[in-house]
Amino acid sequence: MRVIVVGLGEVGRHVARTLSGERHDVTVVDADPVRVESMQGELDAFVIAGNGASPKFLRELEAGEADLLCAVTQSDEVNVIAALAARLLGTRRTVARVRDDGYFGEDDSFAREQLGIDTVVNPERATADDLAESILLPGAVHVELFAGGRVAVAEIALTTRSPLVGKALAERRNVRPASVFGLIRDGRAVVAEPGHRPRAGDHILIAAAREDIGPAVAFAAGHTSRVRDAIIFGGGRVGLPLARRLEEAKGIRVTVMESDAGRAREVAEQLTSATVLHEEGISKDAMLAHGVDRAGAFVACAGDDRANLLAALHARQLGADLSLAVVSREEYLPLVDALGIDAAFSPRLVTAEAILRAVRGASVQAMYLLAGGGEVAEVQADVGCFAEGRTVKATNDRARTNVIAIVRDGRVLIPQPEERVQAGDRLVVFNARQGVADLHKTFDAAA
């Protein structure tokens, strides 16, 4: 597959590295020659300096022959123009990162249908949605929905309150209708084995039908206390949509702390019931004054990773029930576990999810990348594909993946290894590492 990545920022690098790791032909374009120079030799890809929004330049790159163009520069406008130009030149699929909600709003059908941009990614808004889900589901630090919202996958940070801690999963494996399928320890995702004994501080992954996920998470986490007070540190591109989501959810008192006076006013004007504080600094005193110690959830989503980590650490030490941080740079992720912060959310991963979904092709409909390196994806078993009629175990072996849920005729199944896959099934699969599975070969009819 030929892929053009426009923009060599945090996201562009990650996508390029992942795709070239999966043996795709990647061309990376960036307007900054210095950055291009520094990336030469870092990537197994063409790295070229040039303006990705220029149709002339794109033609020189033979964008018309490309299967995918990902426009992920810092500028929304450049991304949109690059995607439009590529589309007109004949690129098969286009993905553009657009961070300003003012362009398309919540509904991006205009971009898709009128402009022909296949996927518009708003990483900050998607991150805010993820954060909201995990705050609204007590016990979970992360929730992702698959198969049109029928299947929920939840990531739970285990505390000593959890009944799973210290016991072998074999004793507890069948928390049906939910199933523990993965474990994240020391920042690495692994497939859950019956012999695993989860420890406090581990994250476990469970899958269930959406209506069962609440009780399943409550059981696994060992508590069901709903979040009543949420404090959001930073009213930026993540903080504002998150605050709005939590306001809509009712029953949660939302407080937003924003250090910039002008931005604080903007945020206050766009929220209705939330308390917006013009609060500078992340001192423990200031946090105590605003009730962080009694908060059900604390979310650090200011612009700076280090400030976020520090704030989340303070919040945790002060006693916030759930302490979450937005961390953009990969280098900081190991700190999340070390500091005891419940979960880190990365806009970069969200963008990568959307882009990798586009790369994986039509059979992969949804995807969720774990901070620990794993991925959960959704595929459809075509008529006449390899998996049709075979057992889950055989399918797993062939595709080097783990089927964790099947949606058949609108019903959700948590399959045993002997369950047989039928044509038309939608399967949710888990891999401990990205890009290793042969989903295409196993589930597409032509292969």
Next chain:
Amino acid sequence: MTRRLRLGPNLNWQVIVPVVSGALLAVGLGMAVCFVAALAGDGGGAAAFGWPALVTIPLSAAGVATGGRLRSTPLRARDGFLSVTLAWVAAAAVGAIPFLLHGTFDRPVDAFFESMSGFTTTGATLIADVERQADAVLLWRSLSQWLGGVGIVVLVVAIAPATGLASQRVFHAELSGPTAERLTPRIAQTAKIIWAIYLVLTFLGFLGFWLAGMTPWEAINHGFTTVATGGFSTRTSSLAGFDSLAIELVAIVFMAAGGVNFAFYWLALRGRDRLWPQAAEVRAYLLILVWATVALTATLLIADDTAGVGGALRESGFTVVSVVTSTGYTTVDFDSWHDFGRLALLALMFVGGCAGSTAGGMKVIRVMLLAKAAGQELGRQLQPKAVQVLRVRGRVFGEDVRRGVLAFFLIYMLVFAAGTLVMAALGLEPLTAASGVIATLNIIGPGIGDLGVSESYAAVPEAGRWFLSALMLVGRLEVFTVLVLLTPAFWRPSVA
């Protein structure tokens, strides 16, 4: 560079002359109408209207004609304030002439007071026996209120040839409310829409009164003064003189209609979803009318032994609508009510109608914003770092509006306090002094005490009449426009 006439401390006469002339032209045409009415009727007062009209119309038309150059003149805020204030003073002064010529009043101050009370739609009168006046004089009183209703300068802007940005300045200097709303991209278009709505409402009011049993003559007069929320009547005893429930109901409907934000009608007609802040204000306004009526009905039943719920409801409902909309029609002597009722009515006078209506007072939207601002200041004591936003139904009002509303309230109260002191110094007893200031500053008309329903303003000494005339103008132009003229900075030539 534009050629500029310099006749004063750097004043822009090229803006002032056409605006003032435009107002005077409207006055002159109004007097011409009264002249025709006098000839068609009993003939009384024909000369008193004919001569002033004959002089005013050509002169002011010439003044308006100079407005052709208005488009190219440089614009300054002060020109807007000065020209609007002068336009109103000039209109009242010229409008006073027929009263003197016809012999309604002997002293210029009385004629000026009556005329200013007309144009500002206050409705306070010095005429002891209204029925004895010539028809033309009564029509002139009604017509002056109608011209002043949504604003004489708005009328000028609507009718005068395109005057560009200058008209925007004067428009905002006259229009009521904490924010300047425009309905259309062009201000002249907005002014036309407002006057069109006003004409329609006036005509419906006329029809209503006629159908309810007034003679066409009386229906015309009351049609003019009801939607304008003016309050001049053709009878000394005001609407009590008709003693008709139907007429009172028509009056209630059209007084209330005049107190609604005219922008609301326009937006509602167009089905705009931009409606919400206006709709919230109208809703609050109607709630105030309803709850004040309920409270006063209860007072009447408990403290004043009024016969029956129906009678009490009729008395209190009419009085509340008349007072809140700053009309000042009366059907009962509310000055004889229990003290709670009297003082509640004084408080309601301060509230007034919606912004951008014909009503006076502080305006409902300001009261809403003040209440919110007050609540937020209390909240700030607990949470000093909270960022607070003034919001009505999702519409955010900026910090400049917060400051403006608080300053308005402060200055309004200072004017009230100072005004009461002045009236007391002139020898009025305290309640009368206060109610006189309240009833003129909020352009209501009748007050309580010696200025109550059964009295006229005859109790006020001459100096007080000048003073109250000024207060009416201060109230009608919402304080800032007039008071800014009293600041030394305004007259410093360096002010741009």
